[in-house]
Amino acid sequence: MPTPLATFESSLQEVESSVTxxxxxxxxxxxxxxxxxxxxxxxLPFDTCSLADLDVNLHPTPRTLQSAVCGITTAVLGIATYGxxxxxxxxxxxxxxxxxPDHHVAVLRAADVVPDMETAFEHLSELVAAGRGDHVLATGxxxxxxxxxxxxxxxxxxxxxxxxxxx
Amino acid sequence: MMDGSRAxxxxxxxxxxxxxxxxxxxxxTDLNQGRYESVARLDEYDxxxxxxxxxxxxxxxxxxxxxxTVRTAVEDNGGAVYLADDADDANRYIREVxxxxxxxxxxxxxxxxxxxxxxxEALSAAGVSVWETDLGEFVLxxxxxxxxxxxxxxxxxxxxxxxxxFNEAFEPDEPLETPAELTAFARDxxxxxxxxxxxxxxxxxxxxxxxGTIALVTSEGxxxxxxxxxxxxxxxxxxxxxxxxxxxxxxxxxxxxRSGTGQDITSYVSLFTPPVATxxxxxxxxxxxxxxxxxERSFHLVLIDNxxxxxxxxxxxxxxxxxxxxxxxxxxxxxxxxxxGHAFGGETYSGGIATGWETTVNGIGSAASFNxxxxxxxxxxxxxPVEIDIPWINTVVRDRxxxxxxxxxxxxxVDPLVPDTQPDGLDPQKRFxxxxxxxxxxxxxxxxxxxxLPKLPGARSILExxxxxDRRRELPQFKRETLRSWFHARDGPALDTVRRTAVxxxxxxxxxxxxxxxxxxxxxxxxxxxxxEMPAIRSSGRAPLSQGMIDTARQHxxxxxxxxxxxxxxxxxxxxxxxxxxxxxxxxxxxxxxxERAESIATASYDxxxxxxxxxxxxxxxxxxxxxAEPVAYHAHCQQRTLGLESYTTAVLERLGFDVxxxxxxxxxxxxxxxxxxxxxxxxxxxxxxxxxxFRTPATTDRTVVASGTSCTDQLDDLLERTPRHPIELLDPHxxxx
Numbered sequence: 001m002p003t004p005l006a007t008f009e010s011s012l013q014e015v016e017s018s019v020t021x022x023x024x025x026x027x028x029x030x031x032x033x034x035x036x037x038x039x040x041x042x043x044l045p046f047d048t049c050s051l052a053d054l055d056v057n058l059h060p061t062p063r064t065l066q067s068a069v070c071g072i073t074t075a076v077l078g079i080a081t082y083g084x085x086x087x088x089x090x091x092x093x094x095x096x097x098x099x100x101p102d103h104h105v106a107v108l109r110a111a112d113v114v115p116d117m118e119t120a121f122e123h124l125s126e127l128v129a130a131g132r133g134d135h136v137l138a139t140g141x142x143x144x145x146x147x148x149x150x151x152x153x154x155x156x157x158x159x160x161x162x163x164x165x166x167x
Numbered sequence: 168m169m170d171g172s173r174a175x176x177x178x179x180x181x182x183x184x185x186x187x188x189x190x191x192x193x194x195x196t197d198l199n200q201g202r203y204e205s206v207a208r209l210d211e212y213d214x215x216x217x218x219x220x221x222x223x224x225x226x227x228x229x230x231x232x233x234x235x236t237v238r239t240a241v242e243d244n245g246g247a248v249y250l251a252d253d254a255d256d257a258n259r260y261i262r263e264v265x266x267x268x269x270x271x272x273x274x275x276x277x278x279x280x281x282x283x284x285x286x287x288e289a290l291s292a293a294g295v296s297v298w299e300t301d302l303g304e305f306v307l308x309x310x311x312x313x314x315x316x317x318x319x320x321x322x323x324x325x326x327x328x329x330x331x332x333f334n335e336a337f338e339p340d341e342p343l344e345t346p347a348e349l350t351a352f353a354r355d356x357x358x359x360x361x362x363x364x365x366x367x368x369x370x371x372x373x374x375x376x377x378x379g380t381i382a383l384v385t386s387e388g389x390x391x392x393x394x395x396x397x398x399x400x401x402x403x404x405x406x407x408x409x410x411x412x413x414x415x416x417x418x419x420x421x422x423x424x425r426s427g428t429g430q431d432i433t434s435y436v437s438l439f440t441p442p443v444a445t446x447x448x449x450x451x452x453x454x455x456x457x458x459x460x461x462x463e464r465s466f467h468l469v470l471i472d473n474x475x476x477x478x479x480x481x482x483x484x485x486x487x488x489x490x491x492x493x494x495x496x497x498x499x500x501x502x503x504x505x506x507x508g509h510a511f512g513g514e515t516y517s518g519g520i521a522t523g524w525e526t527t528v529n530g531i532g533s534a535a536s537f538n539x540x541x542x543x544x545x546x547x548x549x550x551x552p553v554e555i556d557i558p559w560i561n562t563v564v565r566d567r568x569x570x571x572x573x574x575x576x577x578x579x580x581v582d583p584l585v586p587d588t589q590p591d592g593l594d595p596q597k598r599f600x601x602x603x604x605x606x607x608x609x610x611x612x613x614x615x616x617x618x619x620l621p622k623l624p625g626a627r628s629i630l631e632x633x634x635x636x637d638r639r640r641e642l643p644q645f646k647r648e649t650l651r652s653w654f655h656a657r658d659g660p661a662l663d664t665v666r667r668t669a670v671x672x673x674x675x676x677x678x679x680x681x682x683x684x685x686x687x688x689x690x691x692x693x694x695x696x697x698x699x700e701m702p703a704i705r706s707s708g709r710a711p712l713s714q715g716m717i718d719t720a721r722q723h724x725x726x727x728x729x730x731x732x733x734x735x736x737x738x739x740x741x742x743x744x745x746x747x748x749x750x751x752x753x754x755x756x757x758x759x760x761x762x763e764r765a766e767s768i769a770t771a772s773y774d775x776x777x778x779x780x781x782x783x784x785x786x787x788x789x790x791x792x793x794x795x796a797e798p799v800a801y802h803a804h805c806q807q808r809t810l811g812l813e814s815y816t817t818a819v820l821e822r823l824g825f826d827v828x829x830x831x832x833x834x835x836x837x838x839x840x841x842x843x844x845x846x847x848x849x850x851x852x853x854x855x856x857x858x859x860x861x862f863r864t865p866a867t868t869d870r871t872v873v874a875s876g877t878s879c880t881d882q883l884d885d886l887l888e889r890t891p892r893h894p895i896e897l898l899d900p901h902x903x904x905x
Binding site: 059060061062063065066082084089090091092093094095096099100117118121122124125128129132133134135136137138139140141142143144145146147148149150151153154155156157 | 244300301302303306319321325326327329346347349350351353354357358361362378379380386387388389391392395412413414416417420421428431432433434435436437438439440441443444445446448449450452453454455456457458
């Protein structure tokens with residue numbers, strides 16, 4: 001049996017998402033290599049990495065949100081069988097950074113990858129009960145087939161990169 | 168010449184086949200194939216379906232309680248809940264919210280429920296600009312057309328047509344051409360609308376009553392933006408979208424994308440508990456940090472009744488409310504694949520389950536406009552993720568439509584032929600086809616005269632005008648010597664050992680038309696040591712059932728039960744050649760008879776090849792059977808496939824050394840009487856042509872064609888140069904000996 005992490009990585013590839021593994025110590029360097037500017041984002045829960053130092057705007061205005069090409073956020077969970085990210089919509093505007101720019105970079109602790117949807121819903125039920133009620137199960141880039149064939153990058157991002165942090 | 172309404176229906180279908188049919192068929196074939204592949208990847212597919220069904224059954228049972236639960240949850244979260252009686256009530260509330268916000272611009276994500284209440288029209292009439300942000304819905308808004316599919320609303324539009332539409336409507340500097348260009352254009356155009364929107368309106372795929380969490384299943388990201396940007400969110404949903412708890416969502420999240428577009432999961436499943444935590448974005452104040460925007464969000468959940476609570480009390484149609492609008496029943500339907508929802512749909516909804524929805528929300532008149540397009544082929548039944556018996560809903564509504572009509576001028580033609588107890592208003596065409604047992608008996612007794620009569624000059628024209636039997640369709644040739652009279656006149660062989668005793672069910676198609684397949688079946692069974700009996704048993708009731716004549720079908724079922732059950736209790740098996748008849752015994756009788764008798768008949772009845780397979784597996788000696796001869800191309804019957812029985816034919820043929828290629832279309836398009844009806848002849852041929860083409864490929868063109876059903880055989884006979892046979896004829900010992 002492959003581990004959930006290995007399953008997650010192969011699922012991500014199937015849903016047109018890039019994935020890269022890193023450590024807290026190398027996170028800043030890893031992000032430096034994947035993000036484009038102008039970028040917007042929300043603070044990451046790793047004291048080894050400061051997005052502000054990476055020239056990521058953590059307090060976007062409507063204008064800077066609109067002009068950003070890259071958005072960096074965390075993901076609460078990864079769902080291995082689907083290659084799905086659970087993105088929490090927070091008062092800090094994580095939903096906006098993951099949605100408006102063409103390229104979404106999601107940072108996820110490897111320990112937060114769960115094997116399947118059932119396990120994910122156990123976590124989600126707890127989060128919602130605790131007052132954290134807004135999440136998006138995001139799988140791959142935004143897409144449409146309404147214009148004659150499959151096109152990535154409809155209203156949301158065209159490109160998704162997942163940075164897995166192994167502690 | 169057809170009568171007026173038949174001619175109108177025929178003209179509408181012909182027009183749609185020419186204009187939209189090709190694009191619809193191409194797109195739907197992909198979605199249908201995608202679903203088969205995606206559900207096959209889900210290990211616990213069947214278990215999830217059962218779980219999803221039981222969650223919905225429980226939710227609908229507890230619906231009044233769940234409405235109060237969600238009201239409390241949403242209000243505790245700081246939102247408002249409004250339960251609207253009908254469309255006008257809902258639109259009035261929505262308009263008031265929009266006007267209270269002084270909103271000029273409203274953006275919407277895709278919602279069939281807002282189509283149902285015609286929300287856009289109501290808001291536009293109040294001077295509000297409303298923009299559909301789903302790209303498919305946007306195409307239709309620009310084209311001023313209605314959805315042709317409940318999930319992929321512009322499925323009837325090709326890339327070329329969309330490009331032409333946009334280039335004409337927006338006159339871009341460079342003409343748009345590719346899907347990527349069209350998408351980028353629409354994204355920019357609608358992005359501006361979203362940025363200036365004051366209110367966002369969404370639908371809901373599901374609502375968790377305990378937390379007030381709204382689930383939105385999307386791929387483009389427009390629903391996320393519609394929720395995130397404006398500070399006011401209105402979510403419009405039918406009351407049936409309520410599920411008891413958040414964790415109840417899980418099986419639906421696993422099933423809905425697979426069942427609809429054939430995606431394991433769509434790009435986005437939003438689980439929002441509004442008002443959402445995301446700060447609203449004021450693009451009119453572009454330099455103020457978004458986090459400093461101190462506007463409070465407001466949220467309104469508008470729950471729509473509009474007939475749903477009444478249908479909850481209707482035991483026959485109640486399961487309509489289980490529907491999650493995934494579109495599996497549209498995509499797996501052969502007729503829908505060829506005409507789409509502009510023919511196979513009512514005022515709002517389209518496809519098989521739309522009969523239930525339209526009856527619920529728009530009235531039976533809307534359902535009547537397309538209900539006959541469901542042939543009862545049953546291919547949708549196993550595809551429905553909440554296991555709704557969609558053909559049954561169509562049959563029940565058809566029965567109600569039959570009872571609502573006025574007596575027809577041509578009723579006198581059918582009256583003396585058919586001693587049934589159907590209501591006066593029943594269309595004579597339906598009554599004629601529903602009485603096939605009587606017609607066949609009479610026609611066989613008077614054959615060959617009965618076969619000559621329609622060939623008299625003008626006869627087909629009269630049949631077309633009065634009964635709507637299309638003159639282009641070959642009529643069945645009835646045999647004077649029925650299978651039963653042949654069987655009882657001959658000296659049957661003395662069997663060395665009797666392995667089983669079976670009643671070979673003399674369905675009226677085999678008994679009076681396709682007699683040869685019946686004779687072959689008798690000889691094959693006897694060669695395998697089966698003592699065959701063939702008492703008179705009434706026809707199963709399939710013919711009246713498919714015309715919506717439920718009472719008549721129930722009379723047949725009672726008569727069959729009276730004939731068969733003593734034989735079954737005496738240890739006989741019931742072997743059935745015609746798959747449509749077997750499907751009556753195995754599944755439809757559960758709706759027509761009490762549980763005990765239905766169970767008795769279902770358990771004792773076998774598909775002919777299923778039975779032969781069992782005999783061979785248990786040591787049956789196949790040396791007396793014919794074959795293998797030529798390679799074959801096999802078309803299984805739709806209802807046989809729904810019961811999972813088609814594989815026995817292939818297995819037996821292959822075991823005996825035949826090389827078999829199977830068709831993979833959902834249905835032959837003939838579907839009993841459907842292909843004979845003048846208003847549906849063109850569609851029937853269009854559907855049948857897709858099957859015929861599969862048997863004209865280099866790999867199949869030289870093969871002997873075999874089909875299990877009477878309809879399929881007749882359709883293939885009309886469309887191919889080769890004469891199709893029943894697979895049992897390939898095994899006939901008589902062939903070997905001669």
